[in-house]
Each structure stands twice: as C-alpha cells, then as structure tokens.
Amino acid sequence: MTILKCIAVDDEPLALKLVQTFIEQTPFLELTASCDNAVEALTLIREKQPDLVFLDINMPNLTGMELARLLQEQPGAVPKIVFTTAYNHYAIEGYRVNAIDYLLKPFSYEEFLRAANKVLQITEESSNQYQPITADDEFIFLKVEYQWVRISLKDITYIESLKDYVKVHFDDSQKAILSLISLKALEEKLPSSKFMRVHRSYIVSLEKISAISKNSIFIDKAEITVGEQYKETFKAIVDKWIK
Numbered sequence: 001m002t003i004l005k006c007i008a009v010d011d012e013p014l015a016l017k018l019v020q021t022f023i024e025q026t027p028f029l030e031l032t033a034s035c036d037n038a039v040e041a042l043t044l045i046r047e048k049q050p051d052l053v054f055l056d057i058n059m060p061n062l063t064g065m066e067l068a069r070l071l072q073e074q075p076g077a078v079p080k081i082v083f084t085t086a087y088n089h090y091a092i093e094g095y096r097v098n099a100i101d102y103l104l105k106p107f108s109y110e111e112f113l114r115a116a117n118k119v120l121q122i123t124e125e126s127s128n129q130y131q132p133i134t135a136d137d138e139f140i141f142l143k144v145e146y147q148w149v150r151i152s153l154k155d156i157t158y159i160e161s162l163k164d165y166v167k168v169h170f171d172d173s174q175k176a177i178l179s180l181i182s183l184k185a186l187e188e189k190l191p192s193s194k195f196m197r198v199h200r201s202y203i204v205s206l207e208k209i210s211a212i213s214k215n216s217i218f219i220d221k222a223e224i225t226v227g228e229q230y231k232e233t234f235k236a237i238v239d240k241w242i243k
Contacts (some may be wrong), residue, residue: 002124004116007070008034009064010084012054013155017083019054019084022112028120038062041199041203042070050079052119054103067101080119082211095192100184122185142168144180149177159186159203172220198234199227212238 008031010016016034023031029052033044038055039062045053057064064083071078086105100122101115108199141148155174160167161183169176179186187197197203202224204217211218216225217234226234 001231002120003028003030003046004031004051004120004123005032006052006054006077007032007041007044009036009038009059009067010054011036011059012056015056015084015234019112022109025109026113026116029116038064039069039149042067045071045079051078051123052080052116054082054084057083058087079084080122082115082119103148118184121182122188142177142178142181144177151177153191153205154207156195156205157208158205158222158224159183159195161201169222194232196234196237198230199225200229206237 006029008016008019008023010019013036016036017116020031020034023029032048033152034042035041037061041053041055055064056066058170059132066083067082068081081099082101082106083212084103084105100119103111103115138154139150139152141150143149152167155170156173157169160169162178164182165178165180166183166186167176167178182202183197183203187195187203190203194207195203195205198217204219208219209217210220215231216223218224234235
C-alpha cells in the first residue's frame, strides 16, 4: 500500500490538532511533521520531502498561498497541497498553484478523507502508469484497453473527462480514444505551455483553438464552455494573444 508522508500547517492550535488527528487515523497517511507557521513549514518541507502538505492559507508573515508559490518555484519535487481555510474565495488562486483540493473549515473526516483519497489516486496513477512530459516532448503513452498507445501531442485537440476515464479527441483524421486515468492526473503530465484546463471536464490544446467568445472556446466543430473557476486564468492567456 502506498504511504503518503504528510506535513500539517496551521496557526490555529485546534485546527492543527484536528488535521493531525485525521492524518493519524488514516492508514495510508503518515504524519512526519507539523508546525504553526509557513516560514517554519518551508524549512520542514525542504528537510522532510513530504508527499502531501495540508496547508492553512491565512497565516501571519507568510501565507499558505505565498508558500505554495515558493514551492512551485523551487527545484526538485513539489509536494501535493490540500488547502485548509475558513474562506471560500481562494479557489482560482489554488488552481494556479496546482492545489489538489480545498477543504473549507470546519470540515469533517469524511471530507478530509475524500481529499486524501484524491491525492492517493493521483500519486498512484503517476507513479505506476505515466512518466512526466515536458514542453519539448512530442508524445505520450496512454493505456487503451489492454495495450499502451503512443499519442502525438500535436494531434490532440481536447480532452474530455468521463467519470474514471478520459476521452482524447484528435483532428478529424483520427478516432477519439478512451483511457483509464483521471483528468487531473493527465493534466499534471501535460506541458502547461501547450494545454490548459478550462473546465472541470475539459483540457484543451491551446494550439488547436480556432475561435473564442466571452464564455466559450471553439476547436473545429466543438464548442467548449469555460468554467467559472477557470475564466480568470484563461482570460490572462487570451489577453496575451490579442494585445
């Protein structure tokens, strides 16, 4: 069984204790450290190399969001992040730093476990099935039925989530395929310079976009709605194109 090493960070003693208790009662989580501020957390993360950080956002001196940005900039492996906060307006910022989930205080063990299971699934899919790809890579292998299929990145137009599967769409000359992987796990493997998540159910190839409107993206004959939580990020990309 995969064991995820965890660090808990929260400046509220009761909230920190709750997360520690939830980690300790979850079989696949291991509490390696905890602290009450993001400055100390940065040092602990570098020392302990955890797989997962449960991170409060509103803390003095250095906020959890600022810490997450610092982690994205540092070399080497970056731990998965689940934010814990009493405020509900950080969703877009959380997406920008690739947070896996967002627990709104007060949260139950059921909600905590759901977030932890999401991290576990992504970790196992990443380690067992897929290798990271960079902006310079030209292809990826995906498991389709009982074989691994080589897929050229330049042929992908968009990717659609269908429960436990993704449906990868191509130019008209190639039939769409189904692969057993979550959209989030596949998103982490695709180069962000070429692909963007624009909806909870869609990733699009930026190179294949033929037209845009206020709320939609057009790729060939497909119209894909831009989800509310992704509009600001997508708008930043569009602004660069039209200026």
